Amino acid sequence: MSSLHKSRIADFQDVLKEPLIALEKLRELSFSGIPCEGGLRCLCWKILLNYLPLERASWTSILAKQRELYSQFLREMIIQPGIAKANMGVSREDVTFEDHPLNPSPDSRWNTYFKDNEVLLQIDKDVRRLCPDISFFQRATEYPCLLILDPQNEFETLRKRVEQTTLKSQTVARNRSGVTNMSSPHKNSAPSSLNEYEVLPNGCEAHWEVVERILFIYAKLNPGIAYVQGMNEIVGPLYYTFATDPNSEWKEHAEADTFFCFTNLMAEIRDNFIKSLDDSQCGITYKMEKVYSTLKDKDVELYLKLQEQNIKPQFFAFRWLTLLLSQEFLLPDVIRIWDSLFADDNRFDFLLLVCCAMLILIREQLLEGDFTVNMRLLQDYPITDVCQILQKAKELQDSK
Numbered sequence: 001m002s003s004l005h006k007s008r009i010a011d012f013q014d015v016l017k018e019p020l021i022a023l024e025k026l027r028e029l030s031f032s033g034i035p036c037e038g039g040l041r042c043l044c045w046k047i048l049l050n051y052l053p054l055e056r057a058s059w060t061s062i063l064a065k066q067r068e069l070y071s072q073f074l075r076e077m078i079i080q081p082g083i084a085k086a087n088m089g090v091s092r093e094d095v096t097f098e099d100h101p102l103n104p105s106p107d108s109r110w111n112t113y114f115k116d117n118e119v120l121l122q123i124d125k126d127v128r129r130l131c132p133d134i135s136f137f138q139r140a141t142e143y144p145c146l147l148i149l150d151p152q153n154e155f156e157t158l159r160k161r162v163e164q165t166t167l168k169s170q171t172v173a174r175n176r177s178g179v180t181n182m183s184s185p186h187k188n189s190a191p192s193s194l195n196e197y198e199v200l201p202n203g204c205e206a207h208w209e210v211v212e213r214i215l216f217i218y219a220k221l222n223p224g225i226a227y228v229q230g231m232n233e234i235v236g237p238l239y240y241t242f243a244t245d246p247n248s249e250w251k252e253h254a255e256a257d258t259f260f261c262f263t264n265l266m267a268e269i270r271d272n273f274i275k276s277l278d279d280s281q282c283g284i285t286y287k288m289e290k291v292y293s294t295l296k297d298k299d300v301e302l303y304l305k306l307q308e309q310n311i312k313p314q315f316f317a318f319r320w321l322t323l324l325l326s327q328e329f330l331l332p333d334v335i336r337i338w339d340s341l342f343a344d345d346n347r348f349d350f351l352l353l354v355c356c357a358m359l360i361l362i363r364e365q366l367l368e369g370d371f372t373v374n375m376r377l378l379q380d381y382p383i384t385d386v387c388q389i390l391q392k393a394k395e396l397q398d399s400k
Contacts, residue, residue: 039247
């Protein structure tokens with residue numbers, strides 16, 4: 001470890017040990033990258049995403065309160081009261097004369113249960129293929145949810161619910177337009193996602209199952225947006241960062257902490273996932289056009305070239321902006337970019353500058369290429385040095 005790196009770690013530790021965290025100083029340090037040693041990144045992200053307040057003295061009570069609240073969500077939205085062991089003599093609270101699986105009433109709990117299955121199937125399909133370049137999400141977590149995997153009860157996990165659902169013979173997809181598409185997997189030669197990975201033994205659960213639970217609870221608590229494909233790519237890096245915290249006391253609560261940080265982050269970017277807001281000033285179309293207007297200010301020659309070839313920002317910037325670049329780079333590089341995004345006061349204005357910097361850094365290739373070549377460049381971005389991209393984005397910011 002270099003002396004410079006040790007010095008940076010000491011700078012972070014000095015800021016974080018103060019009774020009242022100096023937010024501006026923390027942002028300034030974090031913008032240039034947060035060291036992963038000692039769980040510094042996990043702690044900084046929780047502060048920068050407004051999960052932890054600036055007053056250190058209140059951290060313990062707030063964390064205890066939020067984690068208990070998340071446990072309550074699990075009890076209310078995951079654990080079904082009718083799945084207790086029959087040999088325990090527990091009556092089925094969920095099957096009564098008034099309410100049962102065949103009840104057509106829209107107010108029926110069973111009606112809601114079956115509707116939720118459509119959302120769950122899409123989440124399940126997406127989280128099973130999360131970050132396929134690494135094995136982390138397929139591995140077993142050290143801290144499975146004991147509330148659900150209670151050996152005294154046979155509570156229905158979401159994985160079992162997917163396997164047992166009456167919709168399991170169909171593939172369900174919900175796009176940003178809110179349209180639900182259903183098709184038989186027999187028409188697709190690809191293997192079913194249910195069989196892609198080896199099932200872990202009883203009492204264990206994979207990291208992707210934890211992410212699935214987070215997204216399902218978020219969808220239940222936010223019915224206006226529910227779950228839209230791509231949210232899995234937002235929660236993935238957050239959960240990975242918290243679940244690999246070297247501090248086991250914090251790592252144990254990675255699920256709850258991820259949920260609340262994801263919820264706070266989505267509060268800032270959820271408009272990107274709502275199609276009806278696309279053309280509003282807070283919608284994704286406006287932001288994509290802002291990338292091009294910024295490019296026009298910074299490099300008019302490149303802007304005119306893309307316009308001449310009719311390369312619209314929708315062809316590439318939609319994914320860049322909506323998924324916070326999580327699909328354009330390897331996970332460690334995504335995490336490094338997010339250090340700067342979360343640290344910036346106007347973090348999603350800075351994201352626009354990062355996208356603009358990505359274009360300028362390959363300007364020579366874009367100016368020489370035809371439509372096909374340029375589309376390939378933009379959809380499979382060639383530069384892997386994210387520090388170079390962030391430095392260019394900072395230059396653009398400072399030149400305003």
